[in-house]
Amino acid sequence: MIRSFTLLLSLALLVAPAANAERIKDITKVQGVRDNQIVGYGLVVGLPGTGEQSNFTEQSFRTMLSNFGITLPSGSRPKIKNVAAVAVHATMPAFVKPGQTLDVTVSSVGSAESLRGGTLLQTFLKGVDGKVYAIAQGNLSVSGFSATGLDGSNVVQDTPTAGRIPSGAIVERAIESPFSQGDHLTFNLDQPDFSTAMRVSEAINELVGPRTAMPLDGASIKVLAPRDVSQRVAFLALLEDIQVEPADTSARVVVNARTGTIVIGKNVTLLPAAITHGGLTVTIAETQQVSQANPFAPGGETVVTNQSVIDVNQEDSRMFKFDPGTTLDDLVRAINAIGVGPSDVMAILEALKEAGALRGDLIII
Structure with missing residues (x-):
């Protein structure tokens, strides 16, 4: 062998x-x-007053203290504006072994203003099976920031409520691979x-x-x-x-209706067809006219009336005829010759598909 x-x-x-x-x-x-996702819930401490005062943060804070043998008096509510509840997640690559480290992402789950300057306390990261696969802890690196003035004005740049800890998690359990x-x-x-x-x-x-x-x-x-x-x-x-050498993909035209992006695959062809494109420009102008009542008319009132002016301009239409087996180059060249915008190109492609002249899938995203 x-x-x-x-x-x-x-x-x-x-x-x-x-x-x-x-x-x-x-x-x-x-x-x-394959990679595997792990996630955990923890606390970030050491915040400069940008934390949160919420019920679940307070509960998490009490649970943490009880793990160290500290019990707060019943009925007391500690002020913990320097603490924030966070979700911690990471991705374990295949074959990662105990003792190796992972980068973790920390995101606020409450109303904390910023995690900048905070430190994540020991957090268990679990898989979908509920087992702990890594433990995360460390100082956060946050690129965003926020600033609030006394008048309530607020300036926020990037995302101050999310950060990363490079090599912030230590793998404790390996994931079995087949x-x-x-x-x-x-x-x-x-x-x-x-x-x-x-x-x-x-x-x-x-x-x-x-x-x-x-x-x-x-x-x-x-x-x-x-x-x-x-x-x-x-x-x-x-x-x-x-x-x-991978096989050619199926013929398709992908249209992004939001951005106007159009991608036409190389295997897209056209059956015999003719396209005519006539641009209509519709302009609607609204003006107001004031009608003043006669000063000697009893009970006269001043009336404001709206007047609409609609102007329709139709450009010269052009017709393009496609012979059998028209290729992508012919289609793009003809569309460019018309001089239309992305929305008009979408309308032309949809009409060709509806007429059965477009050989390929039309996908609108």
């Missing part, structure tokens, strides 16, 4: 990348090798596509040997892998660098 694997490593040096090829590691993820289990590895495509899945499978089989990889569906490729963990790591490093 070791001799054959050494031969595979030598063959990898002879693989030449294709013109538009990408590495398998850039278009896939290994199933089971990477070293079983006889197979599974690659999941970032963008599922049957053609790409087949190409990845064929590229692996061409390098390693027939029947090593098998596509399961349009998103997953199952690969036979060594059982020994060290050999499996080297085997995966070999597969990740294989060059594969």
